[in-house]
Amino acid sequence: MKIEKFYNWVNDRLDLSGISNFADKKVVPVHKYHFWYGIGGITLFLYIIQVLTGILLLLYYRPTAENAFESVEFIMTSVRFGWLIRSIHSWGANLMIFFLFIHMFSTYFMKAYRKPRELTWISGAFLLILALAFGFSGYLLPWNKLAFFATKVGTEMAAVIPVIGHDVLIFLRGGEEVTGATLTRFFGFHVALLPLITALFLVIHIILIQAQGMSVPPSLSEEYEKKPKSMKFFPDFMLRDAVGWLLVLGLLGILAAIFPWELGEKADPYASAPQGIKPEWFFVFLFQTLKYIPGKILSFSGESLAIFAIAIAVVLWIFIPFLDRKGQKNLHSRTFTVIGIILVLYIIALTAISYFFD
């Protein structure tokens, strides 16, 4: 066998037994929530697709206010399969964030953040923030009207941060206004800074998972300990994963082919904001929350208070592993399950209201 020969050739020079032992021993628990273990892998797969299609887009994309829109138009109309690559990148971004949310909530409800996996949860939370930053910065790149105003409003929010707000705004925009300078900056974040930081957090996240294995939810652990059942990672679980990845790739292809991503109209800094300005769907529940906040609460600006409250909620969410005391003792906390359900319902309800009733 050729492969065996190659393996032996490498093994003679570099001891591979550690890796092969590890791969041989790695198992995944099998129980009724087993299915959810595959979602993180799908998210990773989509990130890889983003990196690959992103690099392809870089061959034609030009990050200036004068050229960006036209270069994306060129990709869509003249470059062979340009429409496909761009649509996959755009749909892939949205699917990736969608699966990231599913992955986060499934690990949340399975209480996988319990000791010893606190750092896995925290690194995952940072990956979500990074993905949102990818989405926010990528949205502006085609330099169309909707994105221009969404970015204007989005970056304006930074101004409510006490003391350093204005500096943060200037840093994000590359000046007082959203201009070509903002586009160039966002491009740099999107294709260099964020991929670099994301790679770092992904490596941490994945190493932790390999070192610790998959957790069994506390609600099942008693039952599970009586009758442990597991499946080998190589090749059993991996083949299952592969089926999921193929399905997602198929879905992505279908979406991109049937609903090519729109380009809209070129941004004009002096034109009026068009109707239907909305951030991307994953920010919509926050955007909708802001709409219900009165302009003034006591003597504070309602908006600042709301943004402050959201920031606190995000920090609490990151530190969930330390807040769930029962979880630390490997017990199932109903309170935290209920908090999670309320949060999911809140996100779905506000998103639905914004799309269907506003």
Added chain:
Amino acid sequence: MVKEKTSKSGRRHFIGWSLFTGLVAFLGMLLYPVLRFIMPPKLAESSQNTVKAAKVDELSPNSAKTFPFNNKPAILIRLPNGEYRAFSAVCTHLQCTVQYREDFKMIWCACHNAKFDLNGNVSSGPPPSPLEAFDVFTSGEDILVSKKV
């Protein structure tokens, strides 16, 4: 013996402290230009007091256009009675660019559905303050807009 020990640890403490401050100063020296580089330089703002917003026959009554005024959008409105008004088009809420709505004869911000009356005052929605109003006058064929003095 005892004395020597303390002076030794004192010396060690001093060396550690110097190394530490040295390191901090060194990092600061590396970081300072980077931080300054990140923040964009201030551009000399062209500050005009008066700009040409439109031609006399350009706008029919009950219509409007936006135009640049000191690098920011402004809006010139021709009221149904033929009179002109001009305002900053930058919404005082989160800086979207407002538009004139011919259907309900008001200034409207699409971003969070705010309405301003034709004096620039907020009539509904989240903006905290009125739109800045400008003076409008004609000079030959041109309609000029200038800052209020």
